[in-house]
Amino acid sequence: MTSSVRPRVAAAGAVLLAAIAGLSIAPAGASAAGSLTLPLGDQNLTETRSSQTLTDGVSLTRIVRGTEPAPADQINTTTRGPWSINVLTVDPDEAKGHVKATYGPDLARTEKTTDLVRGAGALAGVNASFFTFTASQQYPGDPVGLGIFDGKLLSEPLTDPAETNFVVDAKTSKALIGHLSWTGSLKNKKTEAVLPLEFVNHPPVVPAACTALADQTDCTAAGDVVLFTPEFAASTPAGAGIEVVLDQRGCVVRTATTRGTALTAGQTSVQATGHDTVAVFQTLAGGCVSTSLAVRDEQGKKVALRNSLYGVTGRGLLVRDGEVVEQPTGGSFNDRNPRTIAGTTKDGKLVFVTVDGRQTTSVGTTMGESAALAKALGLHNAMNLDGGGSTAMAVNGALVNRPSGAERAVGDALVYVDAKYRR
Numbered sequence: 001m002t003s004s005v006r007p008r009v010a011a012a013g014a015v016l017l018a019a020i021a022g023l024s025i026a027p028a029g030a031s032a033a034g035s036l037t038l039p040l041g042d043q044n045l046t047e048t049r050s051s052q053t054l055t056d057g058v059s060l061t062r063i064v065r066g067t068e069p070a071p072a073d074q075i076n077t078t079t080r081g082p083w084s085i086n087v088l089t090v091d092p093d094e095a096k097g098h099v100k101a102t103y104g105p106d107l108a109r110t111e112k113t114t115d116l117v118r119g120a121g122a123l124a125g126v127n128a129s130f131f132t133f134t135a136s137q138q139y140p141g142d143p144v145g146l147g148i149f150d151g152k153l154l155s156e157p158l159t160d161p162a163e164t165n166f167v168v169d170a171k172t173s174k175a176l177i178g179h180l181s182w183t184g185s186l187k188n189k190k191t192e193a194v195l196p197l198e199f200v201n202h203p204p205v206v207p208a209a210c211t212a213l214a215d216q217t218d219c220t221a222a223g224d225v226v227l228f229t230p231e232f233a234a235s236t237p238a239g240a241g242i243e244v245v246l247d248q249r250g251c252v253v254r255t256a257t258t259r260g261t262a263l264t265a266g267q268t269s270v271q272a273t274g275h276d277t278v279a280v281f282q283t284l285a286g287g288c289v290s291t292s293l294a295v296r297d298e299q300g301k302k303v304a305l306r307n308s309l310y311g312v313t314g315r316g317l318l319v320r321d322g323e324v325v326e327q328p329t330g331g332s333f334n335d336r337n338p339r340t341i342a343g344t345t346k347d348g349k350l351v352f353v354t355v356d357g358r359q360t361t362s363v364g365t366t367m368g369e370s371a372a373l374a375k376a377l378g379l380h381n382a383m384n385l386d387g388g389g390s391t392a393m394a395v396n397g398a399l400v401n402r403p404s405g406a407e408r409a410v411g412d413a414l415v416y417v418d419a420k421y422r423r
Contacts, residue, residue, distance in 0.1 A: 033061040033087045039372045040065055040365070041079045054123060055418050057095030060395060061087040069360040076336045076363070083355065084362035086393050086401050087377060088124055090350040090416055092173035097418040099350050100170040101128060101310035103411060107147065107154055107201055108139035108233040110409035113392035114399060122415035124395045126340050126352045128166070128312040130386045131411030139233060141411040142202060145313025146180055146295075150423070151305045153293045154231050156182045156200045157313065164314045164383040166342045166414070168350070170421040171308035175344050177317070177381045180303065183294050184227065186270065189250070190287035195279055199226045200293070203237040204259075207274040215257065216241045216277045223274020227291065230263040241273040244284050251288035307423045312412060316384035318371040319343065327367035336364040338391035338404050341374055342414065343382030351379055352414060354393040358404040386410065 037047055051061040066081025090099055102120040104111040110131065117125040132142040146165045147155030157163060157180045168175040184197035204224035206216070213219055228236045236243065238260025245253040248266035259271050268291065272280040283289065295303045295311075303309075315333075317325050318341065328334050338357035344350055355373070357364020365373060367384065374382035389408045393401045 033059075033063075033089060033377060038063065038065050038083070038085075038376050040083050040369060041081045045081055054395060055095070055097075057091040057093065058097075058123065058416060058418070059089045060124070060400065061089070062400075063087065070363050072360055075358065075360065078363060082362055083365070084402065085356075085373070086354045088126065088352045088393060088395075088416070090173070092348055092350070095173075095416075095418075096420065097123070097416055098170040098173065098421040099168050099175075099414060099416050100421070101147075101149060101168075101312050101412055101414050103141065103147070103149060106141075106233050107143070107231050108141050110141040110411055112407050112409050113413050114394040114397050114407065116410075116413040117394040117415055118397040120413075120415045121417060121419075123418045124393070125413045125415030126342075126354060126385070126393045127390045127410045128314075128340075128342075128385050128412045128414045129410075130313055130315060139203060139237070140409075143313060143411050146311050147201075147313065147412065148295070148305065148309055148311035149231070151307040151309045152229070152231070153182065153184075153295060153305060154201050154229060155313075156184065156202075157295070162315050164317045165311055166314060166383060166385070167303070167309065167311040168414075169306065169308050170310060171306075173348070173350065175350060177342070177344065177383050179298065180311070181296050181298070183292070183296075185292050186227075186283055186289045187292065188283055188285075188287050188289050193283045195225060195283040197227050197293075198224050201228055201232040202226055204241060204271050204273045206240050210274055211240070213240070216273055217281070219274045219277070221274050223272060223276040225276045225280060226271045228263065228269045228271060230265055230267060235262045236260055236269055236271065239273075241271055242277045242280060243269050243271045244280060245269045246289065249288055250290055252284055255284075308421055312385070312414060314342070314383045314385040316367055317382075318367075318374045318384055319379050319382040322346065322375075322380050324371045324375050327371050329366070329368065334367045336366050336369070337388050338364050339370050339387040340385040340391045340393075341370060341379075341382055342385055343374055343377075343379035345378050346380040351377065351382075352393070353377065354391050354401045356391070356402050356404070357387075359402070362402070
């Protein structure tokens with residue numbers, strides 16, 4: 001369950017639950033794995049739970065509801081299950097480590113969740129963001145939505161209000177769940193000319209009417225203006241258009257009338273296609289530029305991009321302030337699928353859930369069932385991360401859930417590292 005589109009439609013987002021600076025860990029609240037019988041299927045189903053402590057403040061609970069395999073042709077409709085669920089809970093009051101996001105060697109590649117957990121030196125983790133996914137594409141790991149790593153905005157949030165973001169401060173273990181917005185621009189320090197950015201680390205598109213033009217400055221159709229950082233890939237996307245490389249001061253290092261180059265540490269580049277190439281030339285001419293990237297909540301309050309901040313992208317708010325959010329029905333996305341869920345309890349625990357699906361041994365959950373499940377597990381706020389064939393949970397580098405096929409390579413993961421956060 002992934003997406004390959006970064007729409008440029010303007011729409012109001014869902015209300016952000018809390019600004020990162022204003023979050024606090026409140027006393028009391030339900031236990032992370034919940035104590036309620038899960039509201040899945042018939043009430044008389046057998047439900048078993050087993051829990052283990054992975055390390056101080058970190059536990060893994062396995063829940064199995066239903067005992068008989070589902071008929072293969074009834075996976076999406078049966079009320080008898082079964083469901084196989086794994087719940088990873090991190091209690092910041094007891095845990096000695098931290099939660100963060102990781103994308104592996106570079107942003108544009110994909111890696112299996114197990115490899116991401118091992119590569120980060122983490123104890124456990126789950127898959128996270130929706131990503132481009134198409135294996136034939138050169139940059140399959142390109143996030144479709146927000147990506148914040150080490151306090152750097154490496155992928156911009158969508159304007160689509162259905163996007164939901166999980167943001168965590170690895171130093172404080174405080175998290176928010178909601179829809180973020182962003183602004184980005186370049187400003188010539190000498191002329192004060194300002195150029196808006198459309199994307200961060202996302203391959204620009206050449207306007208269809210101008211694909212045959214050798215010189216994109218001759219194009220009259222609007223194209224894209226994109227900022228690239230060294231974290232994206234070994235080289236920036238190649239193709240028609242222009243590319244201007246900037247040093248760490250924002251001063252022009254080189255300019256090319258085609259796109260595609262390697263960036264060194266501290267460098268960034270600006271790529272443009274279509275008629276936007278002219279605006280880039282005009283803005284960057286005769287001086288250095290400052291780059292402004294800002295992330296804000298729905299009230300317009302800036303979210304500080306501290307070194308310890310990490311953020312990933314999902315789709316669908318499940319629980320808000322302890323109340324189940326009504327979910328859409330119909331369509332393959334909303335039907336039963338494997339699911340990965342991220343959430344927080346009222347007393348500040350961080351919880352990550354996988355639901356196996358598309359199997360006779362675990363049928364998966366609809367979006368509505370996922371919301372009810374998150375509430376029953378004691379989550380005060382919860383969201384849907386990428387799921388389907390991407391759903392995976394790893395502990396000590398090995399899978400603890402059962403994906404619907406072979407473990408899929410994904411764009412990034414949320415992981416728990418059993419050591420104090422240091423930058």
